[in-house]
Amino acid sequence: MTNETIATVRTMKAAVYYGAHDVRVERVPIPTPKSGEALVRVLRCGVCGTDASEWSAGPIMFAVDKQHRVSGHQGPMIPGHEFIGEIVTAPPESGLATGDLVASGAGVSCGHCPRCLEGRTNICENYYTLGLNTNGGLAEYVASPTQVLVRIPAGIPLDRAGLAQPLAVGLHAARQARVKDGDRVVIIGAGVIGSLILMGLLHLHSDLDVTVVDFAGPKLPRAMEIGATRTIEPSDALASEVRNAIGARGADVTIEASGAPGQLTMAIALTRSGGTVLAVGLPKRPPEVDVHDLIVREITMMSTNAHVCAADMPEALALLGDRLPAELVFDSVVSLDDVAATLERLASGSLDGKVLIDPSL
Numbered sequence: 001m002t003n004e005t006i007a008t009v010r011t012m013k014a015a016v017y018y019g020a021h022d023v024r025v026e027r028v029p030i031p032t033p034k035s036g037e038a039l040v041r042v043l044r045c046g047v048c049g050t051d052a053s054e055w056s057a058g059p060i061m062f063a064v065d066k067q068h069r070v071s072g073h074q075g076p077m078i079p080g081h082e083f084i085g086e087i088v089t090a091p092p093e094s095g096l097a098t099g100d101l102v103a104s105g106a107g108v109s110c111g112h113c114p115r116c117l118e119g120r121t122n123i124c125e126n127y128y129t130l131g132l133n134t135n136g137g138l139a140e141y142v143a144s145p146t147q148v149l150v151r152i153p154a155g156i157p158l159d160r161a162g163l164a165q166p167l168a169v170g171l172h173a174a175r176q177a178r179v180k181d182g183d184r185v186v187i188i189g190a191g192v193i194g195s196l197i198l199m200g201l202l203h204l205h206s207d208l209d210v211t212v213v214d215f216a217g218p219k220l221p222r223a224m225e226i227g228a229t230r231t232i233e234p235s236d237a238l239a240s241e242v243r244n245a246i247g248a249r250g251a252d253v254t255i256e257a258s259g260a261p262g263q264l265t266m267a268i269a270l271t272r273s274g275g276t277v278l279a280v281g282l283p284k285r286p287p288e289v290d291v292h293d294l295i296v297r298e299i300t301m302m303s304t305n306a307h308v309c310a311a312d313m314p315e316a317l318a319l320l321g322d323r324l325p326a327e328l329v330f331d332s333v334v335s336l337d338d339v340a341a342t343l344e345r346l347a348s349g350s351l352d353g354k355v356l357i358d359p360s361l
């Protein structure tokens with residue numbers, strides 16, 4: 001679509017979030033890019049557990065009905081922080097041109113606060129995320145700062161490229177876990193993000209023993225296909241079953257990727273003295289955690305948030321063009337009209353893979 005046609009169309013189709021269980025497909029104005037932003041025609045946009053939590057119990061993080069400190073966005077808001085698209089217009093200094101295919105990292109950092117200067121742009125003091133704090137990619141068009149846009153290498157199918165942002169999150173988590181070659185690792189939760197963390201770990205390390213814990217169903221054979229050493233279903237005997245499998249000492253690193261109640265305490269129980277627990281899953285309610293066990297066994301608690309755009313996004317895209325079995329977490333491509341139903345499936349736990357929205361459908 002040319003600039004002239006956009007100027008005459010002026011509105012676009014978007015999925016707009018008003019509150020829990022209230023996402024409406026509407027026609028809204030096509031955004032006007034601000035300084036440093038590109039106008040992107042969205043080709044694919046994923047939805048994830050964060051969006052599903054907003055659907056079932058929000059607004060939690062979504063900047064709806066409250067002023068956001070950075071973007072100043074006030075709801076209703078267009079969600080979608082996992083999008084790829086085609087450049088319509090971009091500032092010349094960005095080096096991006098009309099027609100370029102890009103993936104958006106969505107998390108925007110200021111570049112000058114102490115955390116940005118350390119390279120930890122994902123915990124920037126002025127951080128905001130498209131689709132969480134201001135309008136995102138569940139629309140035909142989105143205005144995105146060019147600093148978070150990364151060119152998609154030639155030859156990557158759109159349905160793979162659409163996994164770039166969640167894979168970047170998985171890679172960042174895999175790095176935060178401080179896993180070493182030879183370690184025994186447990187991952188609690190084999191959903192999309194747990195699976196992408198597993199792919200990240202197996203990409204970064206050659207000699208790992210990885211136990212994946214989740215309920216029976218297609219997620220377990222998928223974890224084995226990705227490269228898990230074994231899978232174990234949760235039960236009252238989980239801690240002893242895991243120790244029987246990996247040794248009485250416990251895991252060197254346990255990654256809690258489910259966000260489910262009680263699982264951080266379980267992660268601590270599965271970890272060896274002096275080992276590491278990485279918290280990934282965002283709990284819906286403040287969790288009760290057995291810190292006694294954590295303290296007396298000197299277990300290190302780590303956390304991970306989003307990804308470092310400049311490092312993790314290009315690496316994710318390179319891996320998607322290469323050997324990573326990312327298609328294993330792909331479910332389907334649907335239209336904007338299917339967003340509400342998809343969020344409901346995600347929130348109810350009946351969706352095991354990644355659904356991508358194609359706004360042109």
Ligand SMILES: [Zn+2]
Nearest residue numbers: 048049050082
């Ligand atoms: Zn996400």
Ligand SMILES: [Zn+2]
Nearest residue numbers: 110113116124
């Ligand atoms: Zn900053």
